[in-house]
Amino acid sequence: MSDKPTSRKTAKKTVEAKPYHHGSLPHALLDAAEAVLRRDGIGALTLRSIAREAGVSHTAPQHHFGDTRGVLSELAALGNLRLAATMAEKAEGARGVNARRKGIARGYIAFALKNPDLMRLMLRNEMLDDERPALIESRRVAGRALAGVFGDVSEAPPGKSTFGRMPGAQAVTMTVAWAYVHGLAMLLINGRLKSLAASAEGIRSAEDLVDAAIEHAQISLGKLDTP
Known part of the structure; x- marks a missing residue:
């Protein structure tokens, strides 16, 4: 009988590197x-x-x-571009300003519903690098998609600004619409509307409730007196 200790294979497995082209x-x-x-x-x-x-x-x-902020910023940038594409897709073919605005709103909701954690990441400024070029540009793309249904959109100036110059009334109306739709999106993906939807006659789901809320809303570009 051998006095040599029996060698034992470790149970820990190493991850085999996958071959990737550098690009x-x-x-x-x-x-x-x-x-x-x-x-x-x-x-x-x-x-x-x-x-x-x-x-x-x-x-x-x-x-x-x-670093981690770099990865998350690039991921958030992809999210912004997808959000812009989804809003544009939902608004495509819509006739009239109100129909286009509702299409944009439904695109915003659809993106949030499909990508809840990515949407949350896109809002976590403390985890992102605001100086990252891809993130800056993606926010401008999403901003143009959102702002375009509320009037003419000028190019954002050099730097980190998401939006170009716009009349005060346009900015106020856009803020109201954005807050309304974003609030609906957050309520929906956080599951806060399920009980209300279940209590509502003629409403089958929280998604139906949100869609009805968008259809009900009428946000028009009015005048704003500025000093």
Whole structure:
């Protein structure tokens, strides 16, 4: 009988690195970040968790994005672009200003409903890098999609500004509409309308309730007296 200790294989498995073309790795990392976000929530987003999800070295996210804020900012930028595209899609073909505004509102709601955690991340300024060019530009794209149904939109000036110059009345009307629709979106994705919808006659779901609220709203561009 041998006196040599029996060697034991460790149960810990190492993640086998996946082969990526250099140009495709950033996209793969963002896909991985979104997968972690959807499955585990914002609090689970770290460089290591993203690398583990992508099956690459734990240093890969840092190499491409710098730090966690960099990854989250790029992910939020993608969210802004998707939001803009969804709003434009819902408003496409709508006849008349009010119909287009309602289309934009329904696009905003649809995006939030499909991407609740991504929407929440897009609003977490303390987790994002406001200096990141991709985030700045994506906010401008989403801003133009939102502001365009409330009047002519000028290009935003150089810097971090999301919106270009606009009349005060346009800004006020847009603020009212944005707050209204965003409030509906947050109530919906946080499950706060389920009880109310269940109590309402002729309403089948919280989504139906929100859609009816959008249809009911009439927001027009009025005059604003400024000093």
